[in-house]
Amino acid sequence: MDLSGAFSSIERVVKLSNKEKEIFKTLTETDFIRNNDLLLREGQVCKFEYFILRGCLRSFYFDRNLVEHTTMFAVEGWWTGNLKSFLKSTPSEFAIQAQEDSSLLKIHRDKIEVLYSQIPKFERYFRILLQNRLLVTQDRVSNHLSSPAAERYSQFIAKYPEIEQRVAQKHIASYLGITPTYLSRLRRRRMKGDFLL
Amino acid sequence: MDLSGAFSSIERVVKLSNKEKEIFKTLTETDFIRNNDLLLREGQVCKFEYFILRGCLRSFYFDRNLVEHTTMFAVEGWWTGNLKSFLKSTPSEFAIQAQEDSSLLKIHRDKIEVLYSQIPKFERYFRILLQNRLLVTQDRVSNHLSSPAAERYSQFIAKYPEIEQRVAQKHIASYLGITPTYLSRLRRRRMKGDFLL
DNA sequence: CGTCTATTTGAATGTACTCAAAAGCGGTGG
DNA sequence: CCACCGCTTTTGAGTACATTCAAATAGACG
Numbered sequence: 200m201d202l203s204g205a206f207s208s209i210e211r212v213v214k215l216s217n218k219e220k221e222i223f224k225t226l227t228e229t230d231f232i233r234n235n236d237l238l239l240r241e242g243q244v245c246k247f248e249y250f251i252l253r254g255c256l257r258s259f260y261f262d263r264n265l266v267e268h269t270t271m272f273a274v275e276g277w278w279t280g281n282l283k284s285f286l287k288s289t290p291s292e293f294a295i296q297a298q299e300d301s302s303l304l305k306i307h308r309d310k311i312e313v314l315y316s317q318i319p320k321f322e323r324y325f326r327i328l329l330q331n332r333l334l335v336t337q338d339r340v341s342n343h344l345s346s347p348a349a350e351r352y353s354q355f356i357a358k359y360p361e362i363e364q365r366v367a368q369k370h371i372a373s374y375l376g377i378t379p380t381y382l383s384r385l386r387r388r389r390m391k392g393d394f395l396l
Numbered sequence: 397m398d399l400s401g402a403f404s405s406i407e408r409v410v411k412l413s414n415k416e417k418e419i420f421k422t423l424t425e426t427d428f429i430r431n432n433d434l435l436l437r438e439g440q441v442c443k444f445e446y447f448i449l450r451g452c453l454r455s456f457y458f459d460r461n462l463v464e465h466t467t468m469f470a471v472e473g474w475w476t477g478n479l480k481s482f483l484k485s486t487p488s489e490f491a492i493q494a495q496e497d498s499s500l501l502k503i504h505r506d507k508i509e510v511l512y513s514q515i516p517k518f519e520r521y522f523r524i525l526l527q528n529r530l531l532v533t534q535d536r537v538s539n540h541l542s543s544p545a546a547e548r549y550s551q552f553i554a555k556y557p558e559i560e561q562r563v564a565q566k567h568i569a570s571y572l573g574i575t576p577t578y579l580s581r582l583r584r585r586r587m588k589g590d591f592l593l
Numbered sequence: 594c595g596t597c598t599a600t601t602t603g604a605a606t607g608t609a610c611t612c613a614a615a616a617g618c619g620g621t622g623g
Numbered sequence: 624c625c626a627c628c629g630c631t632t633t634t635g636a637g638t639a640c641a642t643t644c645a646a647a648t649a650g651a652c653g
Contacts, residue, residue: 262542336533344573345459376541
């Protein structure tokens with residue numbers, strides 16, 4: 200995906216004139232990150248929001264027992280970053296790591312305010328993104344409440360078939376809230392046909 | 397809490413002139429709901445967002461095994477409703493029930509658009525609310541990933557001491573994602589001093 | 594009081610985890 | 624191109640966390 204791909208993604212929510220696209224361009228920069236490198240470190244303040252043009256990233260943290268947990272994956276067409284850190288200028292509690300060589304479009308905190316004032320439409324755009332993120336996150340909570348691990352895994356595959364292919368199994372396990380060991384056993388059960396869903 | 401209490405709550409985010417408060421008043425209505433009654437039924441489209449002046453409400457749904465799960469509690473000063481249903485005019489997947497006699501301030505879907513256009517500040521207000529809700533919901537996910545039930549319970553008590561007092565234990569269990577039986581055992585462990593957190 | 598529902602407790606069971614070891618897989622250098 | 628190294632995944636055995644079912648107790652409300 201390139202810049203024009205980014206615009207068609209944005210325009211699924213709000214239409215933009217050519218002039219507005221120009222303004223957007225002046226306020227954003229492209230960036231590139233190699234597989235396994237960190238886009239954001241724990242403890243660092245997140246100064247950008249990132250739109251993924253190509254590649255795949257993962258946000259994760261370590262709990263007090265040093266167990267790693269994946270909070271989100273993000274692929275082409277998604278935004279990523281650390282909203283809390285970005286908004287409040289607080290140190291990030293999690294890190295973001297490339298799962299593939301990835302190219303990004305990024306917008307700085309300060310520039311986003313300019314963007315809002317010059318193209319108020321973007322306030323609407325990000326509000327809608329925020330709404331969707333909230334709905335997705337609420338679904339994830341419900342999922343944890345309602346479904347055992349085997350089902351959560353089936354639903355994950357159904358919902359994000361591409362991601363399943365692009366990241367390590369242990370990261371999917373850590374996203375689902377189970378150990379890699381247990382995920383491996385669940386997969387075997389599925390293969391043998393006695394999968395529960 | 398009364399209307400002026402609602403205003404001071406809102407004004408912690410955006411300041412309002414007297415005229416703006418008047419407009420707000422004309423666009424909202426007060427409502428009252430008795431303990432145990434439903435504010436919203438499953439399958440119904442949620443046409444309002446509700447600000448709680450007094451009382452306590454609970455949102456919940458039944459999974460496919462008819463097990464009940466509590467998605468949120470809400471008390472004085474909070475907004476409640478079903479955002480997804482409200483935004484998309486889809487039937488609600490969950491119900492909202494009063495846990496006490498409660499009084500509410502409600503705003504209709506159609507009126508909220510008027511509110512945005514007459515007082516753009518409210519767009520900002522609700523965007524910020526949305527952001528905070530997202531952060532809280534993300535924390536809840538992390539909590540499920542990182543912490544066993546005993547800890548989640550301790551954290552719940554620490555975070556929402558009032559709610560702990562105001563709703564049935566089984567509802568707290570269903571919020572935490574455990575059975576009432578198990579919550580009861582956790583509580584006994586805490587009393588005996590061998591609580592893990 | 595008596596009835597209804599919520600909570601507690603016990604015993605048995607299932608789901609998911611730990612630890613340890615083996616097998617698989619990918620990249621790198623000889 | 625193969626061999627080795629390091630990391631991921633698989634597998635086994637034992638354990639812990641959390642559930643189910645059933646029964647007893649406690650609380651709330653008419």
